[in-house]
Amino acid sequence: MDCDLTCSTLHAYFDNELSAASDAEFKRHLEHCSDCVAELDACYFVRDSLQRSHIYERAPALLRRTIRADLRSFAPTTASSQPLWWYWLAAAAALLFVAILLGSVGHGLSGDDYQAELAGEIVDAHVRSLQPGPLTGIASNDGRIVSGWFDAKLKFAVPVREFANEGFALKGGRLDVMEGRSVAVLVYERNGHPINVFIWRTREPDTSARTGSRRGFQWVDWRKGKMEFCAVSDADLVDLEKLHQLISSSA
């Protein structure tokens, strides 16, 4: 009954947390979605009621400045019904993923435009990956189930293999959209460290693995058979390179 966006993008839009591009896109969506228009009205009503009622003394200026000063990186609590590592890894991986795209060749826009667009995409993907409700995805250690899930959603075939015997447990998969392209994400776990493997179509030729490290996360990126793969994790690079080997040789 409800539009898919009413519990996700809509609230970020309402709080002015979307990039200019996504904001404009959502405004266009509003032109033909009565569910979202109604939901937005309800949000405005709550906000107006709260603000006009003066039931709350705004925090003194000094306290407000203190709250706004020095944003600390957030620390996850363990008391959560959602698998919190989903959010952590989704957020961090999304950031890293785009950093890697920034380094890749063949984009048409000028340097500055591209950076600005991608900065917007980073924030959007970050915000989207942390929205309430279950992450669009499938939790399963069965490669056929995960593969079948992707088949129903993507135009390209996603190679899904189980490597439990080699110490990489398949945990599931999910989808993301970055730079307007659909990206499949396979989730493995190695010694308690979740690994996200981003997979998307490319026209570029095959490459050997490039590796890197950023903000405490490691990544391995390679291209094979018109697909690009990027594995991201806080696990050791040695482990990621092993996973790269396993995935490449099984394709």
Place this chain on the structure above:
Amino acid sequence: MNDLEPVATPESIAIADEGRERLTRGLETLPPRHREVLVLRELEGCSYKEIPATTSIPIGTVMSSLFRARRQSQSVLINPGCKELLRGL
């Protein structure tokens, strides 16, 4: 104050008081975390970066709390009697 604002009469003040009372009681039915996040967002104007920094609640939980707080507030506020009272605020 501009010329177009209605003059506060004892009656309108009483109506506003009752609306505020209803709103406060309604908010008290929210779980504390949801209420905290709602207040920080709607009344303090804190952003999606600032709320986790202030509360140490992770961003994912903040967003789901906000979503639920808004939905719950809607059902508290959007009933005919309450709406009339709130208009008088």
